[in-house]
Amino acid sequence: MAEGTGRAKTICLVDVNAMFASCAAIAEPSLAGQPLAVAIDPSDRRSIVLTASYEARARGVRTAMPLGQALLACPDLAVVPPDHELYRRTQEAMGALIERFTPLVEWVSIDEAFFDLDGCPILVKGAWAACAEIRGTIGRELGLPVSIGISTTRFLAKMASHLAKKDPSGVFWLHPKDVPQELHPLPIEAFHGIGPKTAERLQAFSILTIGQMAAAPPHQLVSLIGQAGSTFQAELRGEGPSAVRQATRPAKSISHELTFAQDIASQEGLRPILLALSDQVASRLRRSGLAGRQVSLTVRDRFFSSHDRQLTAKQPVCLTEDIFRQVLSLLARFPESVFPCRLAGVSVSGLAPIEEPPATLFDAPGQARRALAETLDQIRGRFGEDSMLWASTLGSAGQELYDATRHGSSFRTGALAARSDQRQKGRPPRPK
Ligand SMILES: [Mg+2]
Known part of the structure; x- marks a missing residue:
């Protein structure tokens, strides 16, 4: 009732x-009706079978099986990589x-x-x-x-x-x-x-x-x-x-930006702040159950001109370290002339629901890191956002992002999300 x-x-x-296998067979009709498996790296026999078509299952291929073992069971198995965009x-x-x-x-x-x-x-x-x-x-x-x-x-x-x-x-x-x-x-x-x-x-x-x-x-x-x-x-x-x-x-993008109390003079000085921003974006993505492939970095120079760089990651990202790695490669593409800078922002778009790896797949790549991140989310949800910090953000302006007294806890209320998504152009730096 x-x-x-x-x-x-x-x-x-x-x-x-068998969603992944069915989509692959639609994209490539010659695969329809064939024993087919989807695995992250078809050339690596240690790669794990993410999905198998019903024809492959009938031949003994199972989800979460190493590819080598699947090929022993079914030597004519066709193997394709996942295509999340599809x-x-x-x-x-x-x-x-x-x-x-x-x-x-x-x-x-x-x-x-x-x-x-x-x-x-x-x-x-x-x-x-x-x-x-x-x-x-x-x-x-x-x-x-x-x-x-x-x-x-x-x-x-x-x-x-x-x-x-x-x-x-x-x-x-x-x-x-x-x-x-x-x-x-x-x-x-x-x-x-x-x-x-x-x-x-x-x-x-x-x-x-x-x-x-x-x-x-x-x-x-x-x-x-x-x-x-x-x-x-x-x-x-x-x-x-x-x-x-x-x-x-679903949100088209999830982003965080921060206007600095004092201009940041160099890439070196910006790094810990970008880590904190990546961390904030990552935890909001996970709370929304989303991951995205487009990562962008905005830097605003002292003349209020904004500069953007964007890239498309191979896999959708929702973990701090993955987003931060992309952000660092974007940072390297900025000319020195953007420094000193007064604002930086990190954004992830091209969002889709996070792929759940099969429940038995304890050693799936990234799964342990994801579990660790979710534990971190839980601890922060309970004890406050600044209860767990990335060591290298300590003492940087990025640490301010976690300061609940200044921002309220974005973790619980989304207050920081709303605040840092606001257009901050032309605002005076926040006094320390
Ligand atoms: Mg299904």
Whole structure:
């Protein structure tokens, strides 16, 4: 039931099958129907398989497998590098297509979106037929294979989308009353939201299936896995959230700039400030779940003339050190005549949702660094933005960016974001 209304909603989850591989086959039709894998460096056998086409999966190729092992299993495997720009364009085209049927579309990852059909004319056909038509249109116009799950809540729609993958029609309508029949026999790991650790804990107490979890005494479940236990049981009763939030257009860029109290005389002096700016931009990108490929650096000289340099990174960036590395290469392209300078700004654009590496991919490149950055975000969220600083920003004007008494905590409120995004041209330097 929809919260508060007492009326069942029609929540759908559309999921592109093997998104990266499917997009590659559309871009290069000779790859269609072939065993195909996407890996960051196709020439490196240690590279990890990010996605495999269904044909490759049938030959034993798995996500997160080293390429060398995948090629042993399937010697004629075609391997292509990821193309994030293509995925972003595909997502955009698919979003526009679904919006012909309903305005309420919410992307949850590069290849998955919730949509709500309540009150939409297409629903007169019934939810299943409506989704079969949407799926058919996506297939016909974009060539994309998708699965669509339908139910009354987000969780049940997500579970329905898994069932849809096994249904030849690619569409599955999971009525809450059919949950015992459809979901209860599944192993506990199949429950969306239960990771390997929680599954292990439940299995140790002989809770092996979703049905056994549904039937467990609530207090026992809570003592095993905490409050999540009662949430999981409520989800299975169809009492979970059902709101689909209308997509807000993602920010076109995320930027920070700083006007210095005293002009900065040299590249050397500017570096720690650029590190602080890169750090601020990176943490806002991560909080928005975004990464971007265009990195730009603005420097304003003492005559108030602005100079910009921009580059396109090979991979989308959202980590401080990655952004800073690009910014330093941009800095090298400025003439000495911009110094002394009075303002610098760092901006990342060409934004798209951060790619989630597969959950089992503990050694994926960048994943450890990303985990570290997210830990840093959490510590700052809790103890204040200046609780953790990059050592080389200490004592520089860049340190001011973290000063909550001066700026408020941008981490909590976005106040600094708003402030440093304002046009600062012509403003007198802020007094120390
Ligand atoms: Mg998918």
